[in-house]
Amino acid sequence: MKTLLPYLCLLLLGISCKSAQHTPKTYNDAQIRVGSSGGVSGMIREYCLLDNGQLFISKGVEGEWKEMKKLKKGLTREIFNKADEIEIQSVKFKHPGNMTYYIIFRHPLRTNEIKWGESGVTPPEGIKPFYDYLMTIFKP
8 A cells, every 4th residue: 555655646746737728818928820811701710829839729700719739849939930030020011801811929018910812912921931831730
């Protein structure tokens, strides 16, 4: 019986040390959101990556977030580094269209939205490839 006590203590400690779970609404650090809206159906589909690696999806007008998976730290860091490289925090571009695509960078000190879709208007260099890169990782 005495030999089981240390294992039981370790098990209870492991269970109680589960990492904190957040949602995009409650998270106070950096996050990147990508999505699309509009078209005939007016459907909204948005993905949100928190800088802790949690990935969420929201569909429809209600905007309820559902956790999809947790990305590895290295991949999460790579995504946020790529966002820094194309200066996602400071790019000024808002040209929505009937079908609008967007990237939103949120941080406690700053939020920046980049929107495109207007006919004949191309987003700044690096924005569309970054969006496409994220969509290949995020889509289930």
